[in-house]
Amino acid sequence: MAEPNSNKDGVAAESAPSHFIRNIVVDDLKQGKNHGRVHTRFPPEPNGYLHIGHAKSICLNFGLAAEFGGKCNLRFDDTNPSKENVEYVDSIKEDVRWLGFSWDGEYYASDYFEQLYQFAVRLIEAGVAFVCDLSADEMRQYRGTLTEPGRHSPFRDRSVAENLDLFARMRKGEFADGSRTLRAKVDMASPNINLRDPVMYRVVRATHHRTGDQWCIYPTYDFAHGQSDSLEGITHSICTLEFEDHRPLYDWYLDRLGVHHPQQIEFARLNLTHTVLSKRKLLQMVQQKHVAGWDDPRMPTLAGIRRRGYTPEALRNFCERIGVAKGNSTVDIAMLEHSLREDLNKRAPRVMAVLRPIKVVLVNYPAGQVEELEAVNNPEDPTAGTRKVPFSRELYIEQDDFREEPPKGFFRLSPGNEVRLRYAYIIKCTEVVKDPTTGEVIEVRCTFDPETKSGSSQSKRKVKATIHWVSAAHALAAEVRLYDHLFAAEDPDDVPEGADWLANMNPRSLERLTTCHVEPCLASAKAGDRYQFERLGYFCVDADSQGERKVFNRSVTLRDTWAKVERGASNSPPARR
């Protein structure tokens, strides 16, 4: 058995928990199969952006190759020109790289069109493929049903010579789109419908993103996929469950052709609660503008997740901890969020930011005085050092941190009550100023205790809570975008009679706060930088930022036990402010 190692990017393939596919590879190696080679591939169709479900497959394929000193190709299965384009090809490459993987070979099924055509000719010559003139509709009639066998196409017994001639003319463009197909002569009575004389080639006049108008016939995925894997010398052809039924067909082609025969292994695709992971639905949300685009931070696409502030490490750890198996399953999105928190807790610098401000005036603090208080950048990482935070008479604190009438268990600021201002002093609320017309609390007046400065020897006094703040005169104005699950329901498809999955979209999945105040040290933050806003969550700088006016995306909240208590605990997740 090969020793674990790491791939070119230095992505450590640590002793990951094993799973059935890994066990198969280990066994194969033990038995000396494939001369000790492990060669996998990630085979996306460039008809959309990659999503987190693809990340699972990418980590699996590249991870196995890395662990066993093998190779992993990136191959675009571009056999349907009407749905594919280069924008998708480019985004897929960018996303795979971002996730931390480098492919050994970059291939395209379209690279093999000539070879595939020759394979088809060989099957015709062997008498096991024929040109069929049935229309799509007629073909369906002849196919039979799940319980009844199909019938032979009336064109099934054409001579080899005639089939060869017809197939060549299909290629030349003599026949209209959809008028003829090349079919494999397998078994119209097979209980496996995929074996009922499946189509190998169809006539389609569409410009291909790579081969242009060179071809007007295109191989079907079923005819191209197995042979492409074979041509690349793939040893372990890993795919999702729905292709299990197609395996006998791939075996049939490979055996008839007498070429290298990769071993196909199927695993269950990823499903996540509160989101959809189907290219069709994601495309629809983008096209119908239910989201801002493929990289909308609410999207489960890698582009969206990246913009949201997720790290490749968090994603890889997530893929590792969900495992690989054959049972259909839906992973709780909380698992994903946990992976991010775990990663960012260790590396994100902490900073104070007030999202929904309420002014605090320290009545006994000298007007015009400013203190530079020392704050720890990351308590989880001593090497992250400290920074200075300006403190003055007028501050902003979070609306959530003040209650005129505190409920039981509320430790934060309320009339007559004391709290500590993080890295500063203990303050006491002495007066509440309200808007005379609305009754809304617009200002809280407090006294501060100069003896309690953070870090000083007399600061031993304990108070129940510490809250974050920002100096009104020094803070930077910012916009913060809060995100929640794209779908309110755990299962988006769980809709009332008559409605469709779109009805389950969460109307509050995005909330823009435009009157936020953040610590001045954020002035130089760059797009993509990630921070923990103390007591709130992890945020990253969005590219929409303009100079010092930053825009932050909330990547994930911090765990909030108080919020849980307030809402009555138990396992009801939403209602995030």
Place this chain on the structure above:
RNA sequence: UGGGCGGUCGCCAAGCGGUAAGGCCCCGGCCUUUGGAGCCGGUAUCGAAGGUUCGAAUCCUUCCCGCCCAGCCA
């Protein structure tokens, strides 16, 4: 109803005849100048029923439930 594949804790998931790992969530407690983090502790008899065996989640039988397949999509 034909074929294929599945059914182990609320959610993922180990286990492959020797007496149920781990993670997430949840619930307690400790600790804490983030009600964060960390630490400690708690929660399953394996879809059902029979059978084989000294012994079964693991083997056999029957049954039940779920997913996939009738695109010239992938």
